[in-house]
Amino acid sequence: MEQDFKFKVNLGGMIDILSNHLYSSPDVFVRELLQNGTDAISARLAADPDFAESDAKVEIEVDDNQRIVFRDNGTGLNEDEIHRFLSVIGQSSKYDIENNRASGDFIGRFGIGLLSCFMVTDHICVKTCSYREPGTTFIWKGMADGTYTITRTNESMPVGTEIIIENNKQERDETIDEYYHCDHIANLVYYYGLFLKYPVYTINGEEKTRLNLKFDFDAEKDKELCMTLGKTFLGESFLDCFTLRSPTGLFSGIAYVLPYPVSANVHNMHRIYLKNMLLTESGQKLLPEWAFFVRCIINTNHLKPTSSREDFYEDDALEKARGEIADIIADYFEDLDIHNKELLYKIVSIHNLAVKSVIAAGDALDDLLLPYIIFHTSMGDLTGKDILEYGSDAFYTTDENQYRQLAPLYIQRSQLLINAGYVYEDAIITKLAETSRKTDIQKLTDADIDFMLDDSEFDGDPAADKLIRLAARILKKYDCKPVLKEFRPFEIPALYSINEKAYKARQIRRSKQNANKIFMNMLNSFESDIAASAVACLYLNTNNLIIRKLINTEDEEKLSCYIEILYVQSLLSGHFPLLNNEMKILNENLYKLMSY
Amino acid sequence: MEFSEYERIYDEAAHGAPRCGRIRQALDMALEQADIENALRLYYVFIEEDTFYSDNFQSVILFPEYLDLFEKYPQYHEQFSYYLMWAFKWISSSAADFYQISLQQITDIYRQYGEYCDKLHYNKRSYYRKIWCLMNNHGIRNFMLCPDCEEAHRLMMHCPKDELSEVKAGEADDLTSYYLEVEKDIHKALKAAEPILSGAYTCNVVPHYTYVNLAVYYFEHHQPEQADSYAKKGLRIINRDFGSDSSMVLYKGNIIMILSYTDLPTALKFFRRQLPVCYTNECGFDMFFFYRGAYHLLRNLEKSGQKTVKLHFPWKDDPVFRPGNVYPVSRLKDYFYEKAKYLADRFDERNHNHHLHYLLQKNVSDAEG
Known part of the structure; x- marks a missing residue:
C-alpha cells in the first residue's frame, strides 16, 4: 500500500547550511542587503505614483554600540508579506508566484538573502512600514535557531525597511567584529555596489557619505576617468579602452585593451555587474572566446546568473550579448582604422595571435584586419596587405618543418612561401586567398616542390644515370625514389620531399615495429591500400659539389654508403621522425667509410 | 624533462596536422630519452589532438605503439589506464570509418577493447556503444558481436555509466541520434536534445553534431526551413571552431x-x-x-x-x-x-x-x- 509522507525540515540546520555553506564569506551579507534594499525601491517606483526616483536612497548606519542599520525607502512589507517573504525560505517577494517567474527589475530571486546576516549575528530585526499602510509599523525578529516573532507597533517610521543587526553572535569569531566598523562596511558597499542605481550613503555619527556612482560611462568622452577606473578595479594599466553599449540594452560597460600579449588559452577575468550589483570579478562567459586581448567592466540587466552567481547561463540572451560585444569590438577596430591607424598597428602587433583568432572566428572583420596581420615568409615578415599586393604566385604550408626546410630554396628564387603553421593561420590564409585579386595564394603540394626545382644539366649523362639507377635500387626499400635536380642554395646536397600518403606509409612502417597481431593486420591493410600512391623523393642537387663528386665516383660500395647517408641526413634536416633502423644506417655507413 | 618543456614544442602550433606533427616531435624526444612517463602522456595528447582536430588516421596507426609501450611498463598502469582506455575507445570507433579495415579486423579490435575493459576494470557501456554506432552508422545488420543495432543500444543503456562513458553532452547527442535515426521520432529527439539546444550541455563536438543531425532529419522529411536553420547553426559554430x-x-x-x-x-x-x-x-x-x-x-x-x-x-x-x-x-x-x-x-x-x-x-x- 502506498502512503504519502512529508519531509521534515530542521530549520536551524537549514539556516546553518544556507548561511555558512552557500556563501563563500560573511562579506556577502552586505551584498544581499543592498540587493534587497535596491529591489524594494525599484518595486516602489513601479507601484507608488507619489514616489519619485530622486527621493530613492539606501542608508547604512554603523553606530558605536556594535550595531548596523540598513535602511531603504522602498515598498516596505505589510503583515501578510512578512509571513510570506521573511519567514519562508526560498520565497522571494521578487518572485511572481502566480506566473512562476521572477520579475526583470529585481536583482535577487532566491529568497534566502536575508539569512546571510546570520553569518555575522544571531538575531535579525526588521522594522518595516508598507507604502500601502503608512503609519503601521511591524517588527520582525528572527533568530538563528529558526524561530521568529512579529510585533505590530504604532511607532511611526517612514515608508521602507530597516534591518538591524547587532554584534551578538554566541560563537565568537574575531573576524566578525570587523563588520561592525563603518569603514569596513563602506569598503564592502564600494566593492559590491559602486554602480548601484540609487544613492547609497553611510552614516557615521554626523557624517553622511555617498558611496556609489552612476554606471554611465563614455570611454570616448571620459577616456582618462575610464582608464583610471580600469586600473583601480582590474588592477593593471591598459593600452586603450572603449565603450561597450548594447544596441538592445542587454549590457553597458567599458572594454580595456591589454598592453601585453596573452595566450589564446587564457581566460581573462572580467568584472561583471548584474543590475548594477557586482556579480563576479572572474566572469568569463560574457565575452566571445576570441576576445582574450580585452578585459572589461560591464553591467547587464537581462542575463540570467547561475545559482552560484559566478557567471551566466548559456542561453539565447547570452549568445546574443556575445554577438553584440563582437560587433562592438569590430566597430572599435573600424574606427581605429579610420582615425588611429598607428594604434591599430600597435594593437595588432601586440595581439597578433588574438587578432588572428578574431579573423578566423567570423567574416565581419576580414577586410578590415587581414591587411594588418603579420606572417613569417621567405621574404621576411610580411603583412596581409604586402601579400595581397605581391602580385605573383604565393604558396603556403601549414607544416612548420616543411617551411624551415624549403624557405632557403624560396629565398634563393625570390619567391614567396608563407609559414601558416601557427594557430589560426590555416584558416586566415584561406580567407586571404579568397579575397586576393593580385596574388594567387595556394597551399603547397609536393607537385609544386617538384615544379619549383630546375631540371639538371646532368639529365641524360651516362654517369649521372648510373648514379640514379644505383640510388633507386638502394632507396627502394625506403619507398623513395631519387631525382636529379638543380637548385639553390648550393650548400644543400639533397632534399627529401614526401607526399601525404608516403608520410603516412612511413608512420605505418614505424608502428608495425611494435604492433600486436590484431593491430598488425590492420596496419597491413592500410599499408597495402596506400602503397601505390605513396611516393617520397630524394632530390639530389647537381649544383652541389658532393653530388657532382658522386656522379664521378666509380666504387659502388662507397656510393651506396654515401647515398644512404644523404638519405638520412636529408630526413634529419627536414625534421622527419626516423624509423628505428635509420639512425643505425647512418652510423653503419659512416663506420664503413671510415674503414676504407 | 618536465612535461611543460614538451608542451612548449607544440603549444603554439595550429590544431590538426601541424600540431600533431609537433606533438610527434615531442614524443620522439621523450622516447629518445627513455622518459616513459611523459611518452605515455604524449601518446594520449597526440591521439586526443588527432581525434578532435584531424581525421583520426594518424592516431589509429599510432595506437599500436602506445599499447605496446603501455604493456611494457606495468608500473604505469594505474596512472595511465584511464587515458589508454579513452585513446583505445576513440581509435577503435574511428577504425570502422576506414574501409581499409575489414569487418573481421574491426571485430578483433572491438573484442580486444572489450577485454581491456574487463582487464582494467571498466564496464561495457562504451563497448556496446561502439557496436551500436558501427551498426547504425554503417547500416550493418547481424554484426558478429551483436545480432542487431537496437539490441546493442539496449545493452549499452543497460550498463551503468562509468569513467569511459560519454560526457553529458555526448550522451544527450547519442540519444538524440538514436531517436532521429532508429526510432525516427522527432519529438523524442528534440526532448533529448533540449539541454544541448539550451546551451546547458556542450563539449568539443556538441552542439555542432546535434545541429547537423537535426538538419539532416528535417531535410529528409521535407522541412527545408528547419533544415536550413539547423544547418546554419551548425555552420556558424563550425566556422568559429578554429581548430576544426x-x-x-x-x-x-x-x-x-x-x-x-x-x-x-x-x-x-x-x-x-x-x-x-x-x-x-x-x-x-x-x-x-x-x-x-x-x-x-x-x-x-x-x-x-x-x-x-x-x-x-x-x-x-x-x-x-x-x-x-x-x-x-x-x-x-x-x-x-x-x-x-x-x-x-x-x-x-x-x-x-x-x-x-x-x-x-x-x-x-x-x-x-
Whole structure:
C-alpha cells in the first residue's frame, strides 16, 4: 500500500547550511542587503505614483554600540508579506508566484538573502512600514535557531525597511567584529555596489557619505576617468579602452585593451555587474572566446546568473550579448582604422595571435584586419596587405618543418612561401586567398616542390644515370625514389620531399615495429591500400659539389654508403621522425667509410 | 624533462596536422630519452589532438605503439589506464570509418577493447556503444558481436555509466541520434536534445553534431526551413571552431548538401573554404559525405544555370586540375559523384550491404520531394 509522507525540515540546520555553506564569506551579507534594499525601491517606483526616483536612497548606519542599520525607502512589507517573504525560505517577494517567474527589475530571486546576516549575528530585526499602510509599523525578529516573532507597533517610521543587526553572535569569531566598523562596511558597499542605481550613503555619527556612482560611462568622452577606473578595479594599466553599449540594452560597460600579449588559452577575468550589483570579478562567459586581448567592466540587466552567481547561463540572451560585444569590438577596430591607424598597428602587433583568432572566428572583420596581420615568409615578415599586393604566385604550408626546410630554396628564387603553421593561420590564409585579386595564394603540394626545382644539366649523362639507377635500387626499400635536380642554395646536397600518403606509409612502417597481431593486420591493410600512391623523393642537387663528386665516383660500395647517408641526413634536416633502423644506417655507413 | 618543456614544442602550433606533427616531435624526444612517463602522456595528447582536430588516421596507426609501450611498463598502469582506455575507445570507433579495415579486423579490435575493459576494470557501456554506432552508422545488420543495432543500444543503456562513458553532452547527442535515426521520432529527439539546444550541455563536438543531425532529419522529411536553420547553426559554430579545419568533415558535407537546396550561395562559399583544408582527410567514411555534399552542390549549381565555378582545386596531379582555377560545373559534379561512388563501393563491399549507395541516391530524390 502506498502512503504519502512529508519531509521534515530542521530549520536551524537549514539556516546553518544556507548561511555558512552557500556563501563563500560573511562579506556577502552586505551584498544581499543592498540587493534587497535596491529591489524594494525599484518595486516602489513601479507601484507608488507619489514616489519619485530622486527621493530613492539606501542608508547604512554603523553606530558605536556594535550595531548596523540598513535602511531603504522602498515598498516596505505589510503583515501578510512578512509571513510570506521573511519567514519562508526560498520565497522571494521578487518572485511572481502566480506566473512562476521572477520579475526583470529585481536583482535577487532566491529568497534566502536575508539569512546571510546570520553569518555575522544571531538575531535579525526588521522594522518595516508598507507604502500601502503608512503609519503601521511591524517588527520582525528572527533568530538563528529558526524561530521568529512579529510585533505590530504604532511607532511611526517612514515608508521602507530597516534591518538591524547587532554584534551578538554566541560563537565568537574575531573576524566578525570587523563588520561592525563603518569603514569596513563602506569598503564592502564600494566593492559590491559602486554602480548601484540609487544613492547609497553611510552614516557615521554626523557624517553622511555617498558611496556609489552612476554606471554611465563614455570611454570616448571620459577616456582618462575610464582608464583610471580600469586600473583601480582590474588592477593593471591598459593600452586603450572603449565603450561597450548594447544596441538592445542587454549590457553597458567599458572594454580595456591589454598592453601585453596573452595566450589564446587564457581566460581573462572580467568584472561583471548584474543590475548594477557586482556579480563576479572572474566572469568569463560574457565575452566571445576570441576576445582574450580585452578585459572589461560591464553591467547587464537581462542575463540570467547561475545559482552560484559566478557567471551566466548559456542561453539565447547570452549568445546574443556575445554577438553584440563582437560587433562592438569590430566597430572599435573600424574606427581605429579610420582615425588611429598607428594604434591599430600597435594593437595588432601586440595581439597578433588574438587578432588572428578574431579573423578566423567570423567574416565581419576580414577586410578590415587581414591587411594588418603579420606572417613569417621567405621574404621576411610580411603583412596581409604586402601579400595581397605581391602580385605573383604565393604558396603556403601549414607544416612548420616543411617551411624551415624549403624557405632557403624560396629565398634563393625570390619567391614567396608563407609559414601558416601557427594557430589560426590555416584558416586566415584561406580567407586571404579568397579575397586576393593580385596574388594567387595556394597551399603547397609536393607537385609544386617538384615544379619549383630546375631540371639538371646532368639529365641524360651516362654517369649521372648510373648514379640514379644505383640510388633507386638502394632507396627502394625506403619507398623513395631519387631525382636529379638543380637548385639553390648550393650548400644543400639533397632534399627529401614526401607526399601525404608516403608520410603516412612511413608512420605505418614505424608502428608495425611494435604492433600486436590484431593491430598488425590492420596496419597491413592500410599499408597495402596506400602503397601505390605513396611516393617520397630524394632530390639530389647537381649544383652541389658532393653530388657532382658522386656522379664521378666509380666504387659502388662507397656510393651506396654515401647515398644512404644523404638519405638520412636529408630526413634529419627536414625534421622527419626516423624509423628505428635509420639512425643505425647512418652510423653503419659512416663506420664503413671510415674503414676504407 | 618536465612535461611543460614538451608542451612548449607544440603549444603554439595550429590544431590538426601541424600540431600533431609537433606533438610527434615531442614524443620522439621523450622516447629518445627513455622518459616513459611523459611518452605515455604524449601518446594520449597526440591521439586526443588527432581525434578532435584531424581525421583520426594518424592516431589509429599510432595506437599500436602506445599499447605496446603501455604493456611494457606495468608500473604505469594505474596512472595511465584511464587515458589508454579513452585513446583505445576513440581509435577503435574511428577504425570502422576506414574501409581499409575489414569487418573481421574491426571485430578483433572491438573484442580486444572489450577485454581491456574487463582487464582494467571498466564496464561495457562504451563497448556496446561502439557496436551500436558501427551498426547504425554503417547500416550493418547481424554484426558478429551483436545480432542487431537496437539490441546493442539496449545493452549499452543497460550498463551503468562509468569513467569511459560519454560526457553529458555526448550522451544527450547519442540519444538524440538514436531517436532521429532508429526510432525516427522527432519529438523524442528534440526532448533529448533540449539541454544541448539550451546551451546547458556542450563539449568539443556538441552542439555542432546535434545541429547537423537535426538538419539532416528535417531535410529528409521535407522541412527545408528547419533544415536550413539547423544547418546554419551548425555552420556558424563550425566556422568559429578554429581548430576544426580537417575534422568534422562528415558534418561539413551534410551542411553543404542541405544548404545547396536552401541557400546556394552560402553553400558554395562554405564549400570553397572547406575544400582546400578538408581534402587531406583520410577517413573514407567522412569523405563520402563531403563528396556527396559537393556533388549535390554542383548539381544544384548546374540546375541554376551556372556553367563554371571558381575554386582552388587541391589535387594538382589530377587531370581535372586547371591552373586558372575555373572549372566547368558539370565536369566537377561528375568528378565528385565518382569520388563518392568509389567510397560507397569500398564501404558497401566491406559491409556486405548497399548503405552508402542508398544514401548517395536517396537524398537526391528526397530533396526533389
